[in-house]
Amino acid sequence: MHYFRVKEDNSSVYTGHVEGSHKWGLPGIRNCPACKATWGTDTRAYPSVDLSPVATLADFEEPRAEPIEEYERLCELVRPFLPPGALLQPGAALGPLVGRAQGRFGPLVAPSSWALLVQHEALQKLQAEGLRGLNGCRTQLRFRQRNSPELLELELPPIGRLHPDCLPLNRKPPCPRCGRRGLTRPDDMLLDAATLPCHLDLFRLEDFSTVIVCTERFVDACRRLGLHGVTFQPLPMK
Structure with missing residues (x-):
């Protein structure tokens, strides 16, 4: 099986523009007690989630950073509403795109x-x-x-990782408290074949959630059906 990165087609004739954010989200973390970092990112999204039954819904409406204890408390409130296999991170986006x-x-x-x-x-x-x-x-x-x-x-489940061979040799392990890795995505990506799913044709990487990956089955179907709007960049694996 071959894999590809899905990216916007900047040469496309389509002029569509979307400006929005997801209805709810988890806060970022402020001053992690272990690594001292303040961070969060909305690059991991679960648009199928409906948080309307949560009594304290206002806690998920304003982007902000909170102490890690508050972040972890809010994670437990949303966990029952997540799809199977979901992995949370500070700043994770929830609910429909608005x-x-x-x-x-x-x-x-x-x-x-x-x-x-x-x-x-x-x-x-x-x-x-x-x-x-x-x-x-x-x-x-x-x-x-x-x-x-x-x-x-x-909805793009986070699964699959980059191979250690394309990452810095002197990289630090993830923070044991908040999970922050602090790595910049390498320009020359190499997928770790042992971590890739056998049951999905479209997903995002777990360790670099800005990267959307698809199988050659997905690429072939899009080309055969004439479904345009994105490009497909081959990704090697090891």
Whole structure:
């Protein structure tokens, strides 16, 4: 099996633009007691999550950093609502994508390097091809045009890692308290074959969540069906 990185197609004729954020999110961590870092990132998202039953919903509406004890408390409140295999991190995004959209959209849309949207009809075609693990979640995007498309956000489980051979030799281990790794993504990525899933055709890396990975099955189906809007960059593995 060959793998590819999914990226925005900057040469595309499509002019669609999305501006938004997810409805809820976990706070970042302020001054971790072990590594002293203040950090958080929304590059890991679970758009299928519905937190509306949570009584203290306001705790998840404002982006901010909190002491690690408060972050861990809030993690436990959302854990029952997460999809199978979900992994939380400080700043993780939850719930539907909310915002504005305008322009001409292709079948596939990458509003950022770590998010992937798909038009409803295109998702149905991909699922009919037997591709595995494609969960399209409704968005709450407001369009400034008539005949607006129905854009769904694909939920991308974090699984798979980069091979140690492409990472710095003098790298520090993750913080034992908050899990922060503090590594910059290498330009020349090498996938760790032993960590890649056998049951998914689309996912994001666990250790570098800005990287969306797909199988050659996904690439072949998109090309055969004429589903444009993204590019596919081959990723070697070891």
